[in-house]
Amino acid sequence: xxxxxSFTGGQAPRWWWWALIVTAAIVLAAAPYFVDIALQFDLSIxxxxxxxxxxxxxxxxxxxxxxxxxxxxxxxxxxxxxxxALNTGMSSLSMLGAIxxxxxxxxxxxxxxxxxxxxxxxxxxxxxxxxxxxxKSIRSTSGPEFVIGSVRLNGQNGIPGVPxxxxxxxxxxxxxxESMFHIAAGCMxxxxxxxxxxxxxxxxxxxxxxxxxxxxxxLLGYDTRRYKLAAFVxxxxxxxxxxxxxxxxxxxxxxxxFNLNQxxxxxxxxxxxxxSTLIGPIVGTGLVQYLSNWLGTVSVGQVTxxxxxxxxxxxxxxxxxxxxxxxxxxxxxxxRLGGKGGQ
Amino acid sequence: xxxxxxxxxxxxIALLVLVSLGLAVxxxxxxxxxxxxxxxxxxxxxxxxxxxxxxxxxxxxxxxATIAVGLFGVVVERLVIRFLYGRIxxxxxxxxxxxxxxxxxxxxxxxxxxxxxPVSFGNxxxxxxxxxxxNFVLISIAFAMVAITWAIARxxxxxxxxxxxxxxxxxxxxxxxxxxxxYMGTFGYGAALAGLAxxxxxxxxxxxxxxxxxxxxxxxxxxxxxxxLPLIGTVAAxxxxxxxxxxxxxxxxxxxxxxxxxxxxxxxxxxxxLGITGRMRSGL
Amino acid sequence: xxxxPILATRALEKHFGGVRAVAxxxxxxxxxxxxxLIGPNGAGKSTFFKLITGQIKPTGGELxxxxxxxxxxxxxxxxxxxxxxKNQVPDVMxxxxxxxNLWLAAAARWRGAEVAKKADCVAERLGLTAILDSLVGxxxxxxxxxxxxGMVIVCEPKIVLLDEPAAGMSDEExxxxxxxxxxxxxxxxxxxxxxxxxxxxxxxxxxxxFHQGRILMEGSFECVTADPTVRGVYLGRSGG
Numbered sequence: 001x002x003x004x005x006s007f008t009g010g011q012a013p014r015w016w017w018w019a020l021i022v023t024a025a026i027v028l029a030a031a032p033y034f035v036d037i038a039l040q041f042d043l044s045i046x047x048x049x050x051x052x053x054x055x056x057x058x059x060x061x062x063x064x065x066x067x068x069x070x071x072x073x074x075x076x077x078x079x080x081x082x083x084x085a086l087n088t089g090m091s092s093l094s095m096l097g098a099i100x101x102x103x104x105x106x107x108x109x110x111x112x113x114x115x116x117x118x119x120x121x122x123x124x125x126x127x128x129x130x131x132x133x134x135x136k137s138i139r140s141t142s143g144p145e146f147v148i149g150s151v152r153l154n155g156q157n158g159i160p161g162v163p164x165x166x167x168x169x170x171x172x173x174x175x176x177x178e179s180m181f182h183i184a185a186g187c188m189x190x191x192x193x194x195x196x197x198x199x200x201x202x203x204x205x206x207x208x209x210x211x212x213x214x215x216x217x218x219l220l221g222y223d224t225r226r227y228k229l230a231a232f233v234x235x236x237x238x239x240x241x242x243x244x245x246x247x248x249x250x251x252x253x254x255x256x257x258f259n260l261n262q263x264x265x266x267x268x269x270x271x272x273x274x275x276s277t278l279i280g281p282i283v284g285t286g287l288v289q290y291l292s293n294w295l296g297t298v299s300v301g302q303v304t305x306x307x308x309x310x311x312x313x314x315x316x317x318x319x320x321x322x323x324x325x326x327x328x329x330x331x332x333x334x335x336r337l338g339g340k341g342g343q
Numbered sequence: 344x345x346x347x348x349x350x351x352x353x354x355x356i357a358l359l360v361l362v363s364l365g366l367a368v369x370x371x372x373x374x375x376x377x378x379x380x381x382x383x384x385x386x387x388x389x390x391x392x393x394x395x396x397x398x399x400x401x402x403x404x405x406x407x408a409t410i411a412v413g414l415f416g417v418v419v420e421r422l423v424i425r426f427l428y429g430r431i432x433x434x435x436x437x438x439x440x441x442x443x444x445x446x447x448x449x450x451x452x453x454x455x456x457x458x459x460x461p462v463s464f465g466n467x468x469x470x471x472x473x474x475x476x477x478n479f480v481l482i483s484i485a486f487a488m489v490a491i492t493w494a495i496a497r498x499x500x501x502x503x504x505x506x507x508x509x510x511x512x513x514x515x516x517x518x519x520x521x522x523x524x525x526y527m528g529t530f531g532y533g534a535a536l537a538g539l540a541x542x543x544x545x546x547x548x549x550x551x552x553x554x555x556x557x558x559x560x561x562x563x564x565x566x567x568x569x570x571x572l573p574l575i576g577t578v579a580a581x582x583x584x585x586x587x588x589x590x591x592x593x594x595x596x597x598x599x600x601x602x603x604x605x606x607x608x609x610x611x612x613x614x615x616x617l618g619i620t621g622r623m624r625s626g627l
Numbered sequence: 628x629x630x631x632p633i634l635a636t637r638a639l640e641k642h643f644g645g646v647r648a649v650a651x652x653x654x655x656x657x658x659x660x661x662x663x664l665i666g667p668n669g670a671g672k673s674t675f676f677k678l679i680t681g682q683i684k685p686t687g688g689e690l691x692x693x694x695x696x697x698x699x700x701x702x703x704x705x706x707x708x709x710x711x712x713k714n715q716v717p718d719v720m721x722x723x724x725x726x727x728n729l730w731l732a733a734a735a736r737w738r739g740a741e742v743a744k745k746a747d748c749v750a751e752r753l754g755l756t757a758i759l760d761s762l763v764g765x766x767x768x769x770x771x772x773x774x775x776x777g778m779v780i781v782c783e784p785k786i787v788l789l790d791e792p793a794a795g796m797s798d799e800e801x802x803x804x805x806x807x808x809x810x811x812x813x814x815x816x817x818x819x820x821x822x823x824x825x826x827x828x829x830x831x832x833x834x835x836x837f838h839q840g841r842i843l844m845e846g847s848f849e850c851v852t853a854d855p856t857v858r859g860v861y862l863g864r865s866g867g
Binding site: 118122128261306307313316 | 435437442446598612616
């Protein structure tokens with residue numbers, strides 16, 4: 001029986017993983033010196049989306065919870081930051097608040113679903129429904145009476161002019177593209193490393209155990225609901241961070257952050273990259289977004305068409321995603337070559 | 344005012360039944376969640392527009408749309424769904440992919456704007472309220488859908504085999520029928536119902552690539568909350584949501600109605616995790 | 628002879644629609660006992676097992692373990708009290724290694740470096756050291772059963788409940804399992820639900836016979852198997 005997941009229990013990363021991480025950190029830190037501004041801008045949004053994909057990849061691949069609702073916290077993170085920052089003018093505190101609010105919502109929603117022992121597929125459905133609730137509700141707030149503090153929600157037009165982050169050393173100036181690039185890359189790297197290390201710790205190992213066999217873990221004495229809720233909230237926090245960064249990147253938030261298309265994209269990123277690794281969702285995001293950009297701004301129709309075809313293709317042909325499938329192919333090649341060499 | 348509210352409620356219920364029954368049949372019998380259901384509705388709408396613009400009377404356009412989308416459903420089942428039986432999450436994802444694909448395809452080929460049919464219906468006054476007589480057509484067709492499906496299930500051999508397969512997947516082969524045929528036919532039938540729904544909706548909403556997206560959420564929720572019995576579940580859930588939607592829409596706004604429905608759906612699923620008919624052993 | 632029972636039920640019952648799977652059971656287990664539950668198919672032993680392990684909730688009656696009143700308690704709460712549970716079908720983490728399975732089991736009770744130590748200890752005791760790094764899903768059925776038994780005892784529970792631990796095992800494996808159970812019984816109270824009479828003969832002291840959701844008879848293995856009513860209930864299908 002091939003393991004569905006490459007992670008088989010509590011192993012700490014090897015030395016070469018650490019070497020790769022350090023290399024990546026150095027490359028990303030130095031990137032603005034040899035990468036032009038436009039590319040930095042494009043890469044930043046890919047890192048931000050990769051963060052969102054990571055949140056779902058972790059929740060689905062390692063906690064075994066298929067939630068279509070990461071966009072709930074993505075959107076809430078963006079909107080919370082926009083509203084807090086525009087009202088208070090304090091960008092750093094707004095960032096904090098903009099992560100805490102979605103986390104609180106996730107705790108509520110998660111408690112409701114997980115402690116209600118709602119079965120897997122219905123949980124997925126509810127998360128999809130809730131993201132639609134948010135999209136529809138916010139989309140309908142066009143009128144001037146929909147105001148929080150001094151900020152109009154603006155319905156389907158979204159909130160423009162979201163204030164930038166004031167870095168202590170850039171002192172009052174809006175975030176430069178290089179700084180945005182560093183922040184996006186840095187967050188993605190830190191969260192990736194953090195999640196990877198979490199999996200070697202007690203909590204991470206228990207969560208994987210629960211994913212493998214919930215009932216067995218219960219019979220061992222673990223209250224699996226608590227652990228699943230914690231994983232759900234953690235994933236929501238990461239998605240919220242992604243939402244905040246999105247708002248900073250584009251200076252703009254809109255109800256599209258909650259919609260079906262955005263939710264579908266997250267699913268596609270994770271499926272293409274594969275959910276049996278943490279690096280998979282990151283790679284998947286990069287590939288799919290590159291493909292979408294390459295199709296250009298021809299028309300919305302064509303991008304949707306290709307995304308749909310990609311999703312169908314992967315579910316039917318590469319259900320485990322690209323990386324695991326590539327891994328399988330490499331393994332197959334090695335065996336074939338090894339066999340021939342052994343003769 | 345009571346009459347208006349009552350009418351709005353009946354209309355809301357009928358609308359939900361119309362767009363949900365196809366999905367419910369497929370879900371109840373095959374345990375497949377077909378997220379491309381909205382696009383089947385959309386294709387039915389476009390079929391209707393083409394037929395009417397080619398000169399056919401409306402009722403014929405309805406029939407054509409039903410058959411066309413039904414056949415398309417059979418094709419989809421053979422090409423995609425067939426490989427994913429038992430993998431409920433994968434059918435959901437693959438059908439989602441199909442949905443995106445179809446929306447993209449139609450947008451590319453026909454453009455994003457809405458197409459309509461030049462059909463007009465008179466107004467009718469009843470009990471002091473003035474409303475379009477087409478709404479009666481919609482309500483009647485929704486009712487007819489339920490009645491015909493029930494009749495087929497209850498009184499025909501085909502219905503018997505399908506009902507048996509719903510309870511126990513191996514019954515079809517035990518009766519000498521290829522189970523693949525049963526699934527193919529069921530999926531086609533569900534698609535046909537969706538096609539009819541789309542056609543019926545055209546005079547009201549027009550045909551556009553995103554028509555399906557508007558209705559799929561409602562249909563989806565109705566079916567999931569309805570539970571695994573397609574007829575009873577759909578009627579019960581539609582009754583519940585139609586009432587809430589009709590009432591709240593009238594009292595506040597249509598968006599409030601939609602949000603109200605979604606919230607109630609979440610609450611009901613919390614209380615009845617398998618839907619309204621989830622624990623019912625027998626019935627349709 | 629009887630002190631405070633470590634596990635007791637009174638009038639415990641479970642209805643499924645019209646069927647009374649467990650129809651009012653008064654059961655007492657003394658500390659240190661090794662009790663076997665036997666009975667024909669559908670007699671209610673597995674349902675009773677699921678009731679006392681919190682996996683299904685009773686429709687009536689009382690349950691107490693180690694003095695705690697536990698009606699409607701969740702399975703994990705019961706397990707926390709020091710109850711080790713193993714269901715009939717091997718229920719382990721197939722995608723993880725034997726080492727990780729044991730680690731997870733031990734981590735429910737111990738912390739820090741203790742966890743790995745306890746896990747290794749149990750692995751040694753059960754002869755699993757050689758396969759520690761194998762994926763459980765790849766092991767033979769008998770080995771998987773043993774991994775699960777290892778997971779159950781690594782927490783050093785007060786009571787161990789096993790549902791058909793020898794199911795699907797060869798004669799040799801069955802004999803080893805019987806020996807293991809006798810060892811475990813030296814410091815742990817046990818309830819075993821079993822079908823295989825040869826196996827029961829190897830381990831049993833006191834036997835409780837279930838029939839149609841009730842306790843038909845309780846006594847030593849010899850008494851019970853000689854009893855004509857019990858034989859009748861089994862329709863002569865007992866291995867004797």
